[in-house]
Amino acid sequence: MTLSDTKLRTLKSTGKLFCESDGGGLYIEVLPTGKKRWGLKYRIPTGKQETIRLGDYPAYSLSDARAWRDDCKSLAKRGVSPMALKRGDQIPSDTNPAVKELAQAFIRNWCLKAIEKSKDKEAKTKAADTVEAFSWRWYKEIVEPANSNPRNIQRLLEKEVIPAIGAKQINEVVVTDILAITDKIKNRGADQMALQARNALKRLFAYAIAREKIRFNPAAAIEAKFIAQAKSRDVALTTEEIGRLLRGIYQSSMRRTHKLALHLLILCMVRKSELIEARWEELDLGKSEWSIPGERMKKDKPHLVLLSRQAVAMFEELHKLASGSEWVFPSRSDLNRPIARSTLNVVVRALEIDVRDFVIHDFRRTASTHLHEAGFNSDWIEKCLAHETKGIRGVYNRAQYADQRREMLQWWADFVDSQIQDERGKVIIGLFGKAYQSSV
Incomplete structure (x- = not known):
C-alpha cells in the first residue's frame, strides 16, 4: 500500500526504528524519537544497490519525496549514481550530454536545496539556543x-x-x-x-x-x-528601632522627599517599587485613597491603599515638591521619570544609626508583626500587604475590609508617631501638611 498524508501525520514512534513503504523503493523511516525521514533504495545498471536519504518529513512533503524518487531512479537507469551526486562527486566528463543535463538539474533541484534547508534548520536551531x-x-x-x-x-x-x-x-x-x-x-x-x-x-x-x-x-x-552574604528574611524592627530609625532619617541630610518616602513605606505597607513609581492620577486625597493599578502590582491585581491622616498630609507636601510632575517622586534631573529604584537603598545605607542590619522590604514585615501582636485580624493585614489567601478560604474570602483596614492603618500611623517622639515627648519630624497639623 502506498502512503498518504493522513497516514504520515499519524505515524507514531514505537520506541524502535521502523519503516513504511510507498513503493518503488521509497519509504519513510520513523525513529525512536518520533522523527520521520525519507529514504530510497535503487539499483544502478551494474546491479549494485544504493540507499540515499532526502530529508525529514514534513520539511519534504509526500509529493516532494515522490518527485525525488522519480528523478533518482531516472538517473540510476542511465548509470549515474544519485548518491554520488549528493556526496559532491563530479559528473564524469564522458557522460552523455542529455544525461549530464539531467544530473545537473538533479543537483540544482535536490542537492543544493537540501543544503539550503540544512542551513535554515541550523539557523533556527541557533535562534532557539540564544x-x-x-x-x-x-x-x-x-x-x-x-x-x-x-x-x-x-x-x-x-x-x-x-x-x-x-x-x-x-x-x-x-x-x-x-x-x-x-x-x-x-x-x-x-x-x-x-x-x-x-x-x-x-x-x-x-x-x-x-x-x-x-x-x-x-x-x-x-x-x-x-556576591553577598545571605541574610535572614525574618527581620522585624522593634518599637524602639522604629523610633530610632525614623528619628535618624529625619535628622539626616537626605532630601525631604526621600525622608517622606521612607516614612510612607512604613505607614502604607506597600513595596518600594509601588511607591516610587506612583503617579498623582492614582491618588484621591479627598477620599484618603490610593488606587494602584494591577500592572504595577506583584500579582497583577489592582490594590487599594487606605491612607491615614499622616499619609495624606505627606502626600500633600510631596505634591508641592513635585514641581508639576506626573510622578509623586520625580527624578531630580528629569521630572518626566521617577527616582531610580536604587535611590532609597543608597540613602538608607548612608544612615549612621544604631539599628540592626535590615532592608527596606523589612518595613512590611515590621508593620505586619506589630499589627498581629496588637490583635488585628490577619485577613485585614494580609489585604493591606496585597497578599492572596491560598486554598478554599482564599477562593471564598473576597471581602475588601475597607472600613476595618482604614481604622487599622490609622492606628498604625498613630503608633509609629508615638515611637518617633524624643525623650521630651516632641515629634521632631517637622510639620508637613495641613491635615496632619490640625490633628496634632
Whole structure:
C-alpha cells in the first residue's frame, strides 16, 4: 500500500526504528524519537544497490519525496549514481550530454536545496539556543509550573538578563557575563537581589545542562559568598528601632522627599517599587485613597491603599515638591521619570544609626508583626500587604475590609508617631501638611 498524508501525520514512534513503504523503493523511516525521514533504495545498471536519504518529513512533503524518487531512479537507469551526486562527486566528463543535463538539474533541484534547508534548520536551531529564547523556554517549562509567584523571575529576565546577554548563544556565556549582571545590580545597592539573580541563573544553566545544551554552569562557578552574604528574611524592627530609625532619617541630610518616602513605606505597607513609581492620577486625597493599578502590582491585581491622616498630609507636601510632575517622586534631573529604584537603598545605607542590619522590604514585615501582636485580624493585614489567601478560604474570602483596614492603618500611623517622639515627648519630624497639623 502506498502512503498518504493522513497516514504520515499519524505515524507514531514505537520506541524502535521502523519503516513504511510507498513503493518503488521509497519509504519513510520513523525513529525512536518520533522523527520521520525519507529514504530510497535503487539499483544502478551494474546491479549494485544504493540507499540515499532526502530529508525529514514534513520539511519534504509526500509529493516532494515522490518527485525525488522519480528523478533518482531516472538517473540510476542511465548509470549515474544519485548518491554520488549528493556526496559532491563530479559528473564524469564522458557522460552523455542529455544525461549530464539531467544530473545537473538533479543537483540544482535536490542537492543544493537540501543544503539550503540544512542551513535554515541550523539557523533556527541557533535562534532557539540564544539565552533569550532558552530562558523563556526554561521559564515556561520549569519556573511557571513549580512557582506560585514566577513574576520575580520574569522581571529578572526582562530587566537584567536579556538586555545583557540575551543575544548570546547559551553555550557562549562565561563567568564574566554572570558577574557583569550581578555587579550591575550590586552597584544599585541591591546586594541581596544580586545574589538572587545569581541563584536564578544557576538554575537556568543547570536546566541547559540537563537539555544537553552546555556542559559547564557559569553561574555555579561563582560562590554565593563572593556576591553577598545571605541574610535572614525574618527581620522585624522593634518599637524602639522604629523610633530610632525614623528619628535618624529625619535628622539626616537626605532630601525631604526621600525622608517622606521612607516614612510612607512604613505607614502604607506597600513595596518600594509601588511607591516610587506612583503617579498623582492614582491618588484621591479627598477620599484618603490610593488606587494602584494591577500592572504595577506583584500579582497583577489592582490594590487599594487606605491612607491615614499622616499619609495624606505627606502626600500633600510631596505634591508641592513635585514641581508639576506626573510622578509623586520625580527624578531630580528629569521630572518626566521617577527616582531610580536604587535611590532609597543608597540613602538608607548612608544612615549612621544604631539599628540592626535590615532592608527596606523589612518595613512590611515590621508593620505586619506589630499589627498581629496588637490583635488585628490577619485577613485585614494580609489585604493591606496585597497578599492572596491560598486554598478554599482564599477562593471564598473576597471581602475588601475597607472600613476595618482604614481604622487599622490609622492606628498604625498613630503608633509609629508615638515611637518617633524624643525623650521630651516632641515629634521632631517637622510639620508637613495641613491635615496632619490640625490633628496634632
